[in-house]
Amino acid sequence: MSLRARWILIGIVTLCSLYLSVPSFVPEQQRLDSALIPDEAMELGLDLQGGIYWLLRIDTGEAVRQELERIKGSIIELAEEKQLLLARSEVGGEVLTLGGDLPGLRKLVEEEIEIADVSQTDVVIELRLDDNWRREVVDRGVRQAVEVLRKRVDGLGVREPVIAPQGSDRILVQLPGAVDAAGARSLIEKTTFLEFKPVLDAAPSRELLEAKLPGGVPEDQVIVIQESATGKESEALLVPKKATLTGDMLEDARLGFDRRNRPLIEFQWNSEGARIFRDFTGEHIGDRLAAIIDGKVVTAPVIQSKIGRNGQITGDFTRDEAANTAVQLRSGALPIPLVIEEERAIGPALGADSIRQGLQASLLGIALVFVFMGIYYSTAGWFANAALVLNLLIIIALMSLSQATLTLPGIAGMILTIGMSVDANVIIYERIREELRAGRPARTAVQAGYARSFWTIFDTNLTTLFAAVILILFGRGPVQGFGVTLTIGLIASMFTALVVTRALIEWVYGDNPQKLRI
Amino acid sequence: MEFFKTATRIDFVGKNRIMVTISAILCAVCLVSMVTRGFNFGIDFAGGTVVEFQAPEALGPIDEGKVRSALSGTEYADASVVRVGPPEDRTFRVSLTKSQEENRNLSVDLVKELGAKLGGDVTMRSSESIGPRVGAELRRSALIALTLSWLAIMLYVWYRFEWKYAPGGVIALVHDVVITAGMFSIFQWEFDLNVLAALLVIIGYSINDTIVIYDRIRETVATRGETELDDVVNQALNATLSRTVLTSGLTLLVVVSILILGGPVLRGMALALLIGMLSGVYSTVYVASATLLWLGRRYGRVSAPAERKARAAT
Numbered sequence: 001m002s003l004r005a006r007w008i009l010i011g012i013v014t015l016c017s018l019y020l021s022v023p024s025f026v027p028e029q030q031r032l033d034s035a036l037i038p039d040e041a042m043e044l045g046l047d048l049q050g051g052i053y054w055l056l057r058i059d060t061g062e063a064v065r066q067e068l069e070r071i072k073g074s075i076i077e078l079a080e081e082k083q084l085l086l087a088r089s090e091v092g093g094e095v096l097t098l099g100g101d102l103p104g105l106r107k108l109v110e111e112e113i114e115i116a117d118v119s120q121t122d123v124v125i126e127l128r129l130d131d132n133w134r135r136e137v138v139d140r141g142v143r144q145a146v147e148v149l150r151k152r153v154d155g156l157g158v159r160e161p162v163i164a165p166q167g168s169d170r171i172l173v174q175l176p177g178a179v180d181a182a183g184a185r186s187l188i189e190k191t192t193f194l195e196f197k198p199v200l201d202a203a204p205s206r207e208l209l210e211a212k213l214p215g216g217v218p219e220d221q222v223i224v225i226q227e228s229a230t231g232k233e234s235e236a237l238l239v240p241k242k243a244t245l246t247g248d249m250l251e252d253a254r255l256g257f258d259r260r261n262r263p264l265i266e267f268q269w270n271s272e273g274a275r276i277f278r279d280f281t282g283e284h285i286g287d288r289l290a291a292i293i294d295g296k297v298v299t300a301p302v303i304q305s306k307i308g309r310n311g312q313i314t315g316d317f318t319r320d321e322a323a324n325t326a327v328q329l330r331s332g333a334l335p336i337p338l339v340i341e342e343e344r345a346i347g348p349a350l351g352a353d354s355i356r357q358g359l360q361a362s363l364l365g366i367a368l369v370f371v372f373m374g375i376y377y378s379t380a381g382w383f384a385n386a387a388l389v390l391n392l393l394i395i396i397a398l399m400s401l402s403q404a405t406l407t408l409p410g411i412a413g414m415i416l417t418i419g420m421s422v423d424a425n426v427i428i429y430e431r432i433r434e435e436l437r438a439g440r441p442a443r444t445a446v447q448a449g450y451a452r453s454f455w456t457i458f459d460t461n462l463t464t465l466f467a468a469v470i471l472i473l474f475g476r477g478p479v480q481g482f483g484v485t486l487t488i489g490l491i492a493s494m495f496t497a498l499v500v501t502r503a504l505i506e507w508v509y510g511d512n513p514q515k516l517r518i
Numbered sequence: 519m520e521f522f523k524t525a526t527r528i529d530f531v532g533k534n535r536i537m538v539t540i541s542a543i544l545c546a547v548c549l550v551s552m553v554t555r556g557f558n559f560g561i562d563f564a565g566g567t568v569v570e571f572q573a574p575e576a577l578g579p580i581d582e583g584k585v586r587s588a589l590s591g592t593e594y595a596d597a598s599v600v601r602v603g604p605p606e607d608r609t610f611r612v613s614l615t616k617s618q619e620e621n622r623n624l625s626v627d628l629v630k631e632l633g634a635k636l637g638g639d640v641t642m643r644s645s646e647s648i649g650p651r652v653g654a655e656l657r658r659s660a661l662i663a664l665t666l667s668w669l670a671i672m673l674y675v676w677y678r679f680e681w682k683y684a685p686g687g688v689i690a691l692v693h694d695v696v697i698t699a700g701m702f703s704i705f706q707w708e709f710d711l712n713v714l715a716a717l718l719v720i721i722g723y724s725i726n727d728t729i730v731i732y733d734r735i736r737e738t739v740a741t742r743g744e745t746e747l748d749d750v751v752n753q754a755l756n757a758t759l760s761r762t763v764l765t766s767g768l769t770l771l772v773v774v775s776i777l778i779l780g781g782p783v784l785r786g787m788a789l790a791l792l793i794g795m796l797s798g799v800y801s802t803v804y805v806a807s808a809t810l811l812w813l814g815r816r817y818g819r820v821s822a823p824a825e826r827k828a829r830a831a832t
Contacts, residue, residue, distance in 0.1 A: 047783070055652060057651075185622065185623065185626065188622070339619050339622070339649075340618040340619065340622045340647065340649075341617075341619060341648070341649040341651060341652045342647065342648050342649060342652045343618055343625070343645065343646060343647040343648075344644075344645075344646045345625070345642070345644060345645045345646070346643075346644045347641070347642065347643040347644055349643060350570065350643045350644050353781065354781055354783055357779060357780055357781030357784075358776075358780055358781065358783075358784060360779055361775050361776045361778070361779035361780040361781075361784070362772070362775075362776065362780075364775045364779060365771060365772030365773075365775040365776065366772070368771050368772075368775065369768050369771060369772065372768060372771075373768075375519055376519045376520075376764070377519075378519075408712075408783055408784060409712050409715050409784070409787060411784075413719075415772050415773075415776065416719055416723075416769070416772075416791075418772065419723075419765070419768065419769035419772060420726070422765065422768050422769070423726070423761075423765040423768075423769070426761050426764045426765050426768075427730065427761055427765075430758075430760055430761045430764070433520070434757070452737075455733070456729065456730055456733045459674075459678055459729045459733070460725070460726040460729050460730060461726075462674070463671050463674055463675075463722065463725045463726065463729060464719075464722030464723070464725070464726055465722075466667055466670040466671055466674065466722075467667045467671075467718045467719065467721050467722040468718075468722070470663050470666050470667045470670070470718065471663065471715065471718055473663075474659045474660075474662055474663040474666070482715045483715075486719070486722075
């Protein structure tokens with residue numbers, strides 16, 4: 001390439017890098033307001049700006065159990081329809097056990113439930129999910145959970161959250177910025193499940209209610225307790241097991257206030273929910289209706305009139321409880337529990353400390369290198385320093401452009417690529433000096449110095465690149481970020497050492513190379 | 519300015535025997551330590567929970583003993599407590615072997631309990647918790663990453679040079695990793711994810727050094743022939759000596775400044791880099807070159823693909 005072509009290339013790279021690195025040095029608001037400055041600054045990792053990192057795993061055993069419960073439900077219905085004897089049906093571990101009219105049940109299972117593994121002993125049939133089905137159940141669970149988490153995080157107002165499935169049964173969650181670690185935990189609370197059930201009977205306590213039922217609690221009914229504000233049992237209600245309406249059909253739920261400014265939850269049904277609710281309340285005016293959240297009775301008012309789409313739940317809430325419950329109602333339940341496998345929560349103050357210390361150390365190191373190079377190689381040393389500055393700019397620009405994340409080890413990675421870049425220049429300059437000592441004319445010495453060093457530098461950078469790429473492929477979190485920074489840095493360092501310093505030397509000393517001070 | 523104005527004539531090769539023996543003993547000690555003492559794995563690899571908290575001024579003077587006695591009698595009695603930073607930071611790190619897989623509120627509960635026992639609101643500065651499964655996965659992927667990078671580098675060196683260069687290069691890498699990891703085992707420094715990253719960088723640096731000298735050996739062989747291989751290797755090592763001293767010196771300058779000023783998070787990483795880079799410079803001479811020399815004496819011919827390189831360079 002001619003010198004002119006190289007200068008054009010260097011000029012373009014420098015201008016682009018300058019332009020793309022500007023946003024990393026100006027405050028966010030200014031950069032978003034200005035039409036000239038690009039919006040994308042270097043992305044800081046959670047270890048630098050603070051925030052929460054979670055690796056969550058869905059409880060696959062529970063997912064399978066719930067699926068088996070669902071199958072059990074449909075088998076019970078089908079058996080009733082076909083009038084088959086079903087003496088036993090229970091889910092234990094990851095097995096659904098059926099007993100009764102075995103040949104009939106077996107036929108029913110094989111016709112209706114195709115993808116389960118079926119095994120039969122003398123007394124029972126055992127159903128297990130086959131691998132494909134199991135995978136599908138877990139997969140569906142993960143997708144559902146991601147969906148629900150997204151909705152819940154939206155309510156938090158976190159900037160640029162990451163919620164993504166990982167592998168087969170995991171979810172990665174990143175909440176950058178100042179997030180309260182304790183508060184964020186409500187995001188992954190298992191369920192907030194809202195049910196409406198008609199009150200069949202009521203008494204001031206469980207004992208008194210049981211006394212009213214000489215035959216015991218009927219099979220399809222259950223006793224629920226309403227607690228007073230002090231946590232004491234204030235009323236026991238008899239309700240059906242099956243809910244009339246559940247939170248699934250909610251379209252919206254939000255915090256509201258009554259006339260005395262007490263917090264309550266306002267909700268709105270979707271069209272199907274509204275129809276059921278209207279019909280039900282129309283038929284049961286004068287009866288009581290219990291609103292139950294997570295198995296606890298929140299309120300059980302008497303139905304005064306037909307209610308349609310909109311309603312309210314009043315209860316002994318604090319403002320925060322009502323707001324949180326509303327968010328959770330709106331986002332739906334997390335039917336399958338999530339386990340925190342990995343958590344990294346970094347307070348913003350700690351992140352700022354780390355940045356400060358990492359930067360100070362790095363800047364000091366770079367300054368020492370600068371001074372040394374300038375003294376040891378004189379003019380040529382300052383050329384190398386200029387190349388080093390461009391190197392840093394290119395790294396910042398490429399990091400901003402690719403939206404790669406700068407982590408704390410990433411800062412160290414940046415420093416190390418500076419080491420590599422210095423090494424490249426040292427190799428070249430030492431070679432030029434050697435050629436000069438051997439008595440070659442300056443022009444030949446410079447040319448030979450670059451030519452003979454080229455493949456050395458290429459090989460050394462490429463092998464380090466292998467290590468960096470393997471870090472990206474197999475590392476996680478901060479280590480991966482380190483690999484990305486290292487890769488970008490190595491590419492930038494090859495360019496600056498092999499192209500930029502050489503162009504500078506040829507430009508300044510092209511006509512009288514004997515003046516080169518190296 | 520120049521450190522080595524006149525060409526040095528140090529007889530590196532002559533000390534091969536004694537140096538290789540020393541290396542072998544050192545590596546053996548490190549390996550024994552890794553097997554018998556094992557590592558002081560950070561929670562990244564071992565699993566567990568670490569919470570860093572800051573006590574408010576209002577609580578008066580506070581030290582590790584006070585924090586420990588606050589925790590004794592609670593369910594966190596087996597926690598280890600370490601101060602972070604200077605005393606006026608009032609910051610401590612509490613490590614538990616349990617992870618949040620069993621109790622997702624572990625870190626929050628711990629801070630609450632601390633606040634209650636110390637009698638004031640303490641602030642959680644950071645919390646990390648890693649379950650046993652993730653820890654085991656990280657250990658495994660670390661091993662895979664190390665092995666793969668060794669393999670990739672060996673193949674590349676084989677492709678770019680003669681095969682006799684490849685074993686020396688890789689043995690040198692293994693040597694550096696063993697020495698660095700061994701030091702972490704012997705002194706029981708905490709081995710975490712950042713130290714692993716450092717090990718991978720050491721591999722990159724060490725091969726960098728080795729290739730620079732291999733290149734020079736190959737070039738010298740091309741001009742002088744290989745009748746006096748010892749002398750050729752010595753000449754190549756001397757010719758690159760000033761580069762070796764300068765580069766490693768400058769890089770170490772940066773590493774040492776990170777070690778001293780970079781703060782507690784980067785300390786382990788910088789320490790690993792320091793040891794690994796020193797070992798890398800040493801191993802280039804006494805492991806990589808020594809192996810090449812031995813293979814060259816045994817099988818002859820260490821110069822073949824040099825022509826390809828010479829052609830490509832022009």
